[in-house]
Each structure stands twice: as structure tokens, then as C-alpha cells.
Amino acid sequence: MARLRGRxxxxxxxxxxxxxxxxxxxxxxxxxxxxxxxAPCVIDGPMNGNAxxxxxxxxxxxxxKPGDVVVLDNLSSGFRRAVPDNVEFVTGDCGDATLLSxxxxxxxxxxxxxxxxxxxxxxxxxxxxxxxRNNTENACTLLECAIQHRVPRFVLSSTAAVYGxxxxxxxxxxxxxxxxxxxxxSKLMVECMLADVASVHPLCYAALRYFNVAGADPAGRAGQxxxxxxxxxxxxxxxxxxxxxxxxxxxxxxxxxxGSCVRDYTHVSDLVAAHIDALRYLRGGGQSIxxxxxxxxxxxxxxxxxxxxxxxxxxxxxxxxxxxxGDPASLVASNDxxxxxxxxxxxxxxxxxxxxxxxxxxxxxGLESAADRGAREAAVQxxxxxxxxxxxxxxxxxxxxxxxxxxxxxxx
Numbered sequence: 001m002a003r004l005r006g007r008x009x010x011x012x013x014x015x016x017x018x019x020x021x022x023x024x025x026x027x028x029x030x031x032x033x034x035x036x037x038x039a040p041c042v043i044d045g046p047m048n049g050n051a052x053x054x055x056x057x058x059x060x061x062x063x064x065k066p067g068d069v070v071v072l073d074n075l076s077s078g079f080r081r082a083v084p085d086n087v088e089f090v091t092g093d094c095g096d097a098t099l100l101s102x103x104x105x106x107x108x109x110x111x112x113x114x115x116x117x118x119x120x121x122x123x124x125x126x127x128x129x130x131x132x133r134n135n136t137e138n139a140c141t142l143l144e145c146a147i148q149h150r151v152p153r154f155v156l157s158s159t160a161a162v163y164g165x166x167x168x169x170x171x172x173x174x175x176x177x178x179x180x181x182x183x184x185x186s187k188l189m190v191e192c193m194l195a196d197v198a199s200v201h202p203l204c205y206a207a208l209r210y211f212n213v214a215g216a217d218p219a220g221r222a223g224q225x226x227x228x229x230x231x232x233x234x235x236x237x238x239x240x241x242x243x244x245x246x247x248x249x250x251x252x253x254x255x256x257x258x259g260s261c262v263r264d265y266t267h268v269s270d271l272v273a274a275h276i277d278a279l280r281y282l283r284g285g286g287q288s289i290x291x292x293x294x295x296x297x298x299x300x301x302x303x304x305x306x307x308x309x310x311x312x313x314x315x316x317x318x319x320x321x322x323x324x325x326g327d328p329a330s331l332v333a334s335n336d337x338x339x340x341x342x343x344x345x346x347x348x349x350x351x352x353x354x355x356x357x358x359x360x361x362x363x364x365x366g367l368e369s370a371a372d373r374g375a376r377e378a379a380v381q382x383x384x385x386x387x388x389x390x391x392x393x394x395x396x397x398x399x400x401x402x403x404x405x406x407x408x409x410x411x412x
Contacts, residue, residue, distance in 0.1 A: 105149070
């Protein structure tokens, strides 16, 4: 094991183990010249990036002008429909230095919000190089371009995985960082890069250490929609609705009250608000900062499953499997710094509310899928009838995929 060390503000000690031996989409938004967020800004990344775009569409859209916002997304797991109509969209990747330079030359960005990352812990264990390439190497490329183009502010989507197995709970930002999986290491490396670069360049940053993102947009505009769910609440909700044959949990022998892992589940809307608050903080002259984003309250896997069963009124099979490598027993955030420094005030700190909104979103996805299937079946029937009536007619063009998606924004 090699040791990872770096500098960070507020006295954090960036220390972690790097082991020797899921690509996420990249959303890149620039602009946001509005009454809520003045001056141009840059955002990349799928889950919360698309939730942020829901905010852009519903709150900022009336004030946006052509060219105010630019989105760069490789669509590896994102959705083109997530981008509002009045936002410029570019297909590409944040690791493409040539493309980044072209975009930065064209737009006078004043901030970057970097969401893009591979986030599945188990996949980081089996494919560490892929995780380091996507999370660390690409972030280095983006950061280098930012310095070359004198972008003064950077908001990073980091993770509680940088703490590994913290000795205290709730864990504070000053706790030792010692990640136990490549995912956490990859993010800690980016934090180290930011701290080192900010010490010699005119750049201020906010590193937001997420705990477990959950729930869906209360207005039904955003929710987890990826084909291969890995988030506990998403999987449990699908099981409750009969869309999967029960669910597996990994480990029931941890040193926690009921033996299952304990996590701090944070509503995606509160997470989006934290990014907006961080951007305001930096634009207001705030110095570089690292903040946890969580509720300072943890729930075990069994408690989450019980809540899903109670709220949905459905029972489903739960299979207990062996532990997964890289999973810490408990991760719960202290959020005092985010509240005090960023002015972050969570509004959705309720597990039952999170589950209800996740259920509503999953039901909406089911209705949209049913409508899409119905439309496809109707198209096939029409094409078949057309072929029977006009044997020389080729109806294949009418069988192209139908885009019946609502304006709801998907995040994964």
C-alpha cells in the first residue's frame, strides 16, 4: 500500500491508503447568468448534475439567454432530454482536453461544478484503473484546463468514502482520511490536487463530501432512472413495486445495532441546494473549504427496508448475502460546517419523505414505460396493417424508437 498525502484548508489531514492494484456521464454546464446565480458557471456529472438542471429549468429558465448555459455530456448514463431546451448541449467528455479548451476559449466561465465520476464501490474494487482514470485522471485534465483559462472557482462532488472506517460518528471534516476502496482513494486524490493547485494558483474551491444520495425531486422532475440500480432505496422501491424478485443485502454481521451497514441518506434536493450554496459562498469571496453534506443521522439497511415496506404497504423477499469488499460499517456526517459556512439548511431530512418520493418517481417511470410499450405496439399494428393493404410499402421508418419521455429529468 502506498500512502497518499496532501494539503487541505481548515487543517484537514489528507491521508489515505492507495491500493496497488461505472462510468458515469459527464455534464458540463456553463453560464447561469441569472438573479439567483450571477456570472458564468460550469457543471459536469450525471446524478446531481441532472437534478441541478431541473433547478435550472424550473427556476432559472425565465432569465436565461442563448449561450448563458452550456452542457457537455458523454451520455454514457445520462439522458439528453434532461437538458432544458434553451441550454446549449455538446456531446463530449471532461477528459477530452482539446474539446475542453475549445469550450473554455468560447465561454468566459467563472466557476466549475464537477459531478462526473464512477461511483460504484464494488466496481472500483474490481476495476480500480477504470475508476482512477475516470475520477482522478479526468479531473486532472479538467483542472488543468481551468487553470489555463483562469477559472477562479471550483466545486467538487467528493464523497464520504474518503474517511474509510472513521473512528468517530458523526464524522467531522477534520477526521483522518483513510479510504478503504479505490473509489474513496480516487476522490481523495482529486481533493489533494485541488488543495495543491489552489496553493499556487488563483483558484478557490469547495469540496463537498456526499454521504448517501437518495429520494427524488418533490415536483417529479428528477429521479434515479439508470438501467442498473445500485442505490439501496431505489432497489428496495423496485422490489416493493414488484419490478424485481426481492433484493439482496450484503452483510448482517457488522458492528452496528442490527448488524447491517449504517448510512446517512441525504435527499437529492438538499444536495443540489448545497452546491448552489457553495457556489454563492465562493462568489461571495469565501476561501477554499471542505464540507460534509449529510443529515448527521444514520439508518441501517434493515431500517431502510422496513421503512420502504411500511410506506409502500408491500412485503418483499430480502436475501442476506456475504459482505461486499470495500463497504465500511457506518458513515454518518457532521454537517455543522456546511450549515455555518455555506448557510446550508436542509429541508427534506426525513427518511419516510425520501422513500415516498422515490416510490412516486418509480411509479412514474413505470407509467411512462407502459405508455412507451403501448405506443410501440400500436405502431407495429399500424405498420402491419399498412403492409397488408399496400404490399409495396416499406413501413420500417415508422418503427423508429419513439421518444415519449416527459420533461421529467433523470439522474443516476
